[in-house]
Amino acid sequence: MLRLLALMAVVTAAIPIHAADADPEYNRAWRQKKCALYDGFQREAAARLNGGGLGTAFLEAQEAFIRSGCTERVKICPASPQELDFANIVSLQMMNAGATGSFLPFECRNG
8 A cells, every 4th residue: 555655656756737838828828927027027127227227238238138038048147236236136026926036048157
């Protein structure tokens, strides 16, 4: 009986929690919604900061990410305090909307 319960636990763990997780149409629609949210939030953040301290490369990388449908792994590293504020604002808004941090393009690597 204990073996059966252990086997059931393994099999159950392999089944997606939500049927939507395996639905390509749901995933496509959610990706599009996240991208639209990201576009809106990044515009709000830029307006809130009056564009000050946001470098051309930083802004162009934002646009490249959005033009790709938010699917291209554009790596955007905030280089100024204002860019870091921007990234923090957008990141918090996206996570509050249900997106995971892996969706976001903000990434810095030393070396």
